[in-house]
Amino acid sequence: MRAQLQTSSPSGVLRTTNDIASMTLDEITSLMQTLGEKPFRAKQIFGWLHNKMSPSWDEMTDLSKQLRDKLRRFPVSSAPSVVNTSASHNQKPETHQFHNTSKYLFAMADDNIIESVYMGYNYGGSVCVSSQVGCRMGCAFCASGLNGFERNLTAGEMCGQVYGIKKLRDDVSRVVVMGGGEPLDNFDNVVRFYRILTHEAGLNISGRHVTVSTCGMAPRIYDLSALKLQLTLAISLHAPDDETRLKLMPIAKAYPVNQLISAAKHYGDATKRRVTIEYAMIGDVNDSEAQAFALAKLLKGGLFHVNLIPINPVKEKAFKPSPRERVDRFAAKLNGMGMETTVRRSLGGDINAACGQLRNTRLSITDKAQVIT
Ligand code: SAH
Numbered sequence: 001m002r003a004q005l006q007t008s009s010p011s012g013v014l015r016t017t018n019d020i021a022s023m024t025l026d027e028i029t030s031l032m033q034t035l036g037e038k039p040f041r042a043k044q045i046f047g048w049l050h051n052k053m054s055p056s057w058d059e060m061t062d063l064s065k066q067l068r069d070k071l072r073r074f075p076v077s078s079a080p081s082v083v084n085t086s087a088s089h090n091q092k093p094e095t096h097q098f099h100n101t102s103k104y105l106f107a108m109a110d111d112n113i114i115e116s117v118y119m120g121y122n123y124g125g126s127v128c129v130s131s132q133v134g135c136r137m138g139c140a141f142c143a144s145g146l147n148g149f150e151r152n153l154t155a156g157e158m159c160g161q162v163y164g165i166k167k168l169r170d171d172v173s174r175v176v177v178m179g180g181g182e183p184l185d186n187f188d189n190v191v192r193f194y195r196i197l198t199h200e201a202g203l204n205i206s207g208r209h210v211t212v213s214t215c216g217m218a219p220r221i222y223d224l225s226a227l228k229l230q231l232t233l234a235i236s237l238h239a240p241d242d243e244t245r246l247k248l249m250p251i252a253k254a255y256p257v258n259q260l261i262s263a264a265k266h267y268g269d270a271t272k273r274r275v276t277i278e279y280a281m282i283g284d285v286n287d288s289e290a291q292a293f294a295l296a297k298l299l300k301g302g303l304f305h306v307n308l309i310p311i312n313p314v315k316e317k318a319f320k321p322s323p324r325e326r327v328d329r330f331a332a333k334l335n336g337m338g339m340e341t342t343v344r345r346s347l348g349g350d351i352n353a354a355c356g357q358l359r360n361t362r363l364s365i366t367d368k369a370q371v372i373t
Contacts, residue, residue, distance in 0.1 A: 015188050021049055021077040021156030024195045035070055043201055045071070050202030053163040055079050055156075077156025080106035080114065082164055104165055108133070108157060112150055116161040116179055124173035129161040131190055132181025137215045138250045139236075141280065143314045144180045153181070155192035162197065174209040178234070183212050184220035191224075194231055207231055213278060218255040221263035225270035233267050234276040234307075235260065239286045240294035247285070261298055268303035277304050280311040281322035281330065292330045296337035306334055306341040 017023060023031065029042040041063065048060045055076050057068045088101035102118045117128040133150035135142070158177075166172045175197060177183045183190045190212060198207045207230030214221065215236045224233065237260070239245035245252040255263075264275045277299065281287050295306070308331055310321040322330070327343055334341040 017154070017192070019075050019077050019154055019156055020045070020071065021055055021159065022154045022189070022192055022196075024192060025199055025201060031074075035067075037067060041067065046199070046201050049076075050159060050196055050199065053079075053167060055160075077154045077160065078109040079160040080108050080157055080164060082168070083107045083113070085168075102169075104161070106161060106164060108153075114153065114157075114161070114180055116165060118165050118169055118172075120169075120171070125169055125171040126174035126176060127162050127165050127172050128176045128179050129158050130179035130181050131158060131177050131183040131186050135181045136185065137182045139215060140248050141282065141311055141314065141317055141319045143316065146316055152186040152189055155189045155196055158189065158193040159196055162203070166203070172203075173205065174211075175205055176211040176213065176234075178211065178213040182215055182217070184214045184217040184224070187220055187223065191227065191229070194229060198230075208273075211276070213276075215249055215251045216255050216260045217251065218259050218263040221260075221267050225263075225267045228271055230271070230273070232273060232276060233264070233271075234278050235264050236278045236280075237295075238278070238280050238282075240291055240298050244286055244291070248282075257298065261302070264304070265302040272303075274303045274305050277306045278309065279306060280309050281327050282311045283320040283322045283326070285319065287322040287326050287330055289329065289333050292333035293337070296334050296339045299339055300337075304339070306339055308341065308343045 017027070020028065020031070025042060025046045028046055029039050032039055032042045044062055045060065048054050052059075054060070055078065057063075057072055060068060063071075082104050084105040086103055088103075100120045104116045104118065106114050106116060108114065112133045114130040114133055116130060119126045119128065130153060132152050134148050135145035136149035138145050161179075162172060162175055177190060177193075194207070194210055194212075196202055197205050197210065210230075211232040211234050212224075213234035213236060221233070221235075236249070237245070237257075238248050239252075240257065242252055242256050245257060264277075267273070268275050277295075279286070279295070299306070308327055310324070310327055311319055313319065313321060331341045331343050
């Protein structure tokens with residue numbers, strides 16, 4: 001069965017790109033060879049793009065004018081520009097974990113709008129990036145796909161979100177691919193993004209500090225396992241059984257829960273990394289003690305960590321968050337059954353920073369976010 005599900009080449013070879021801002025250092029090195037240039041030029045270019053975060057050939061003054069003119073023939077993903085910033089005001093004193101949350105709306109060169117979020121923790125800043133413009137997964141509780149799917153983002157555009165925020169906040173040590181879109185539906189570009197982001201000649205973010213969250217594209221999880229990257233895989237499970245999951249996530253039809261969990265266990269075995277199970281707590285849908293029991297049973301024997309998140313209400317959707325006591329009871333049941341579990345407070349609910357809400361607000365031109373400069 002698994003062999004059938006493996007759809008893409010797990011060899012680590014990515015489809016080629018001619019966008020220099022999306023190339024890994026190895027690819028720029030090959031390009032330099034093709035252009036008859038010295039290989040060390042590649043490191044200079046990569047450093048300008050991904051360490052100094054400057055996509056402008058004019059600024060690359062340590063390259064000859066002749067080389068810069070040759071390079072101008074190649075496309076470079078333009079850096080997305082920040083069009084709106086707003087800060088969260090719902091910091092609760094009892095949640096010592098978070099300092100603040102800020103959301104950023106970026107405009108792309110083609111005028112598409114995407115969103116990214118900065119979350120300041122005690123241990124450092126984390127940036128949540130979008131991987132696609134829109135989404136085609138159609139999860140019932142999520143705002144990301146409300147306006148349909150537009151296109152994949154390039155690796156350069158994903159880097160551009162991190163760099164845009166880093167230039168404003170500096171303190172960025174973690175990256176989560178949990179914004180708009182389904183990262184494993186844009187597999188090559190996300191892998192490229194990871195390789196660029198974690199390269200020592202770039203921002204040198206630790207691979208272990210990069211999280212990729214998927215709604216459950218099981219074949220792609222096998223592909224990712226084969227690459228043996230250090231990233232943390234998060235699976236948006238949200239239900240322990242197919243019946244409930246099907247009500248929430250259309251992907252459950254293609255990949256039933258058992259297949260998905262087998263893929264997740266395989267990822268854990270192949271990489272020795274603990275897989276995060278994301279579980280958005282929805283009142284009277286997936287928050288019963290029986291479901292907690294079923295979840296603990298399902299995950300037994302695997303390398304998992306469960307993250308419970310009270311769902312963020314989306315005005316276009318009818319789901320309500322589970323009451324706090326119910327979340328705590330669910331967590332206690334899981335912990336009692338030996339499942340490592342944390343409860344995450346939903347971040348940025350007051351600024352629509354949760355999953356596609358921000359972009360949608362902007363698209364419907366009712367953005368009341370407080371603009372800070
Ligand atoms: N497509 C990927 C990543 C983007 S969504 C995925 O499904 O994992 C990031 C996370 O936010 C997912 O766990 C998703 O299920 C969750 N999410 C989406 N809408 C939400 C909402 N209204 N409240 C809480 N979590 C939500």
